[in-house]
Amino acid sequence: MVNYELKIFTSTSAWSSTLNYVYIKLVGTNGESERTLVSGSTCFITNVVSCVTLTCHASLGELVLIEVDKQPFLMQYDNWFPAKVEVKSPEGKTYSFPIYRWIIDTLRVYEDHNHIGRYSREQELKQREKDYCWDEFASGIPHCMKTDDIHDLPCEVRFSFTKEIEFDFTAVTDLLQSKLHGLTESQKKWTTIDEIGRVFSCRTTEISEYIREHWMDDELFGYQFLNGVNPMMIRRCSALPSNFPVTDNMVFLHGQESLADEMSNGNIFLCDYKILDGVKTNTINGKKQYLMAPLVLLQKTPDGKLMPIAIQLKQDPAEDNPIFCPTDSEYDWLLAKIFVRSADSNVHQLNFHLLRTHLLAEVFAVSLLRNLPMVHPLYKLLIPHTRYTLQINFLARKKLISADGVFTQFTASGGEGMITILRSSLSSLTYSSLCMPEDIAERGLEDVPNFYYRDDGLKLWDIIHRFVKGVLSHYYKKDDEVQKDTELQKWIGDIFEHGFLSHEDTGVPQRFTTVDELIKFVTMVIFTGSVQHAAVNSGQYDFGGWMPNAPLTLQRPPPTKKGEATEATMLATLPDVNVTVQIMDTLWLLSQQSSDFVPLGQYPEDHFTEETPRKVISDFQGDLEVLSTTIRVKNRKLELPYPYLDPAEVENSVAI
Template sequence: MKLTGLADCVQPWTDFDCLHRVFNWCKNDASKYVYEHWREDAFFGSQYLSGLNPILIRRCTALPQHFPVTDEMVHLDLNGEMEKGNMFLCDYKLLDGVKTNVINGEHQYLTAPLVLLHKTPMDELKPVAIQLKQKPAEDNPIFLPSDREYDWLLAKTFVRSADFHDHELNVHLLRTHLLAEVFGVALLRNIPRVHPLYKLLIPHTRYTFAINTLARKQLISEDGVLTKYAAAGGEGMITILERALSSLTYRSLCLPEDIKDRGVESVPKYYYRDDGLRLWDIIHRFVSGILTNYYKSDSDVQKDSELQNFIKNVFENGFLSRKESGIPQSFSAVDELVKFVTMVIFTSSAQHSAVNNGQLDIGNWMPNFPPTLQRAPPTVKGRANENVFLQTLPDVNATVNILAILWLLSKQSTDFVYDFYFYHVPLGRYPEELFCEEVPHDLIKKFQEELKELGAAIGKRNANLDLPYTYLDPQLMENSVGI
């Protein structure tokens, strides 16, 4: 990374110029856009739609009692705007009370903010109120765009640090890497190689066990990078994962239902939703074609003991037998099987791509995605300035070590140089050709054609965007969680 010496530097950033020199080493068009616009409210809001964490935002139909925003504060008729569907809420309650880290001998800080956003007449999504802690109090003010520049910027930065943790531990690690491992282990334990489900799913497990083993060793172990340099490293990290798993639902893993449940069907410029729903439909048609070729009736599914053992293993060991999760305990119909397998493939390919591939784009300019903050969140307004802001940011070594991980995780596989069978495999490409019948071959060809058409449509749209959304382009995503 050509950052020799900085990885061990325990000094704070003294000015933005020094930080910018580190940023410059791997700047691309997307990260340059982030650097140029990170202070802007419209860009802050847009990251909930097309950034690394596009599954948190939900329509606000009534303000939570512990978030006492008034019309006078935001200069809006809140009830009227909520009725029109123009108000949205992002709630980081998952992080509330989490024990935080000590880095370079200094106590670190992590908040559990509430963020109220408004869709403007110009179809921009802008934050209008931020409360950094869950419980309202005199020392927990509601920050507003009308506040002084650094009061408002500091509040948004604490939100972005909270988003780092919700993204990396919940949205990224748990909901893609660890779930993909659950599905892969259950597949290998219960489904023989000649089974059509094995042939359909095994390409979507490629490298998953290996990359997760490395993640356990290098990221979340006692000496892991996240453990050492993130605000919630160590005990706090486990708390977040436990809470996230306890609230995980099947509906939230199925994109059409998740979009509906969050009430975000009509939010403009929500490219994650637009591309994701089209991709979900393409995968669903492909999976339906393959499985209905082998399962002619619901009774065929019910009688398949290997298939039933597979889903039982997922429910018991992956979701800890939590009935409230909604995960099937058995399959009684072909449609149920098709939906579940669609979710598995979508999670292992598209969802991972959406929350993984842009990490360097979004996080290269660290103030937009800080892994930790080392001054307490502000309890009063009017005291923040540039110096306070810089002192709040993580030290140089924390910045650089996390940046190295974001760089690594954003890279595509490059081992094609060494072995023909192990190279970057885009979604829908199956070089091993496990199916030998004509019908699956035809379905795979049709699947590839539809993915290509979607990629072309995404490219055409992106040509007119200042910041293209590429993370759900099928040609740029892998078949599996492989990095």
């Protein structure tokens, strides 16, 4: 007779314990053990390591699989979340089987060294293909996971108890607070800026207070194209578009150069919202809403600031489409900037936030869960970066972009326009624009001063790339090993088909041929779901909580002549009270950090057991800690800090 010493680790997550009877079977190259009861009714408690001895008639050889199942105690079924099982053989060798999944009935966990492991691998993927099916929310946009009810999501991808309670509590509290003030039903217009301020003052941050004080300033207007919640629109301008006829006598340039000279010197920048041209706008409170497709020209001044010098609110030049400049009357210029900020907010929410982080992260996650078994190194590397993504996206489709969702009801692009923008955004999306070093270079922004999104983001890209290379190079020594990995090729094939709808012109790979290709793509996947999402999500309330700075809808058309706009014109253009409050509440909810937030590079679930990847993870965490300190020191010196890409504030996944 020989003994196997088992250590069974139950997760630290709430409700992860079980009162059921737990049975384990060991399978080795020389045979298998009996299915053995390893618990009474109270053995496996949250955050407890249970030690069990399992006796066999003879050695089982090399262990390749464990089978775990449960039976009800007193007819009561529950789910159990074991972390891992460690088995010490009679020969003194320790085997580690990471689990980190909810067990409802039976689960097999294995090392893939022989036909038994391969068979279990195949069976696991067959079940996953049933659990994670593709669906289409709307034609022309990335596909999503098929599920009709939040409770149909597999337990392993659901919110924790903590996250569920906090998320629901915040949402209900926000709504109740607004209702108690009688604001959610009020279709009145704002009559003064102070009225908006009284509502806003109920919920502020240091940065949102700064925005309230400075939102009319040209300097802040320009700054937001670099370090606001949407740093993705601006690009260097070497020649004016033919539909933007700005001349030297229209603009005041900071310095003595002509516009042509300033473009030649690399000091002129353009934001072009042509993607919004012709989009059908919403009707809110019975009133048609307005969303322009502006062009904005900015100049880098000798002191390194980015200042707006010209705005045209519609794409086609015309007499009733004047080019506005800072030298125009106060409210002409302010209204022009408000229409730009509204356009920017809609493009930000739909293209750069929803499409390029949430929807793509869901595609990456569903393809991972369908095509890669738990023992695959890429599964182990990426599964922490999918945490909560499927549930948060289900809630987004149900609460934000459904027929009665907040964004559908209360934004200018809600409804038909939303799908139009998403389709146009996907059709113009490129692989290079998802890879930060290439995106910055393509937009000509390598040397723009005070560009903290770029500075922090490029450092994070390099750190993540070094981490991914360290892990994957341990498993893939040669290019042909990548080419022969059929599971890996199915993963990227599914992403190309269901995420990018098989559009070859995106430049997204359809299969991997080299290790370097794989490393770059996986770097992009992790960066998109963590760093890029933080950049376009975390500051939503900071920059949008003060509604006049980022109105998601406007209810009067833009001025067609100069010299007629007044403060009353501006107030009548801004969204009604109920629209303002609904959006403020939503942005506040989407900016809140959960108490079970997991920062970038922290892996509570110990999926890797080999020494090399564990060392790479440790180095990754050290690099992130150093960068975090550097960013915090920098931010203490800034009048308006940029905290969003501090690694300690970046979540591992799209989880909010």
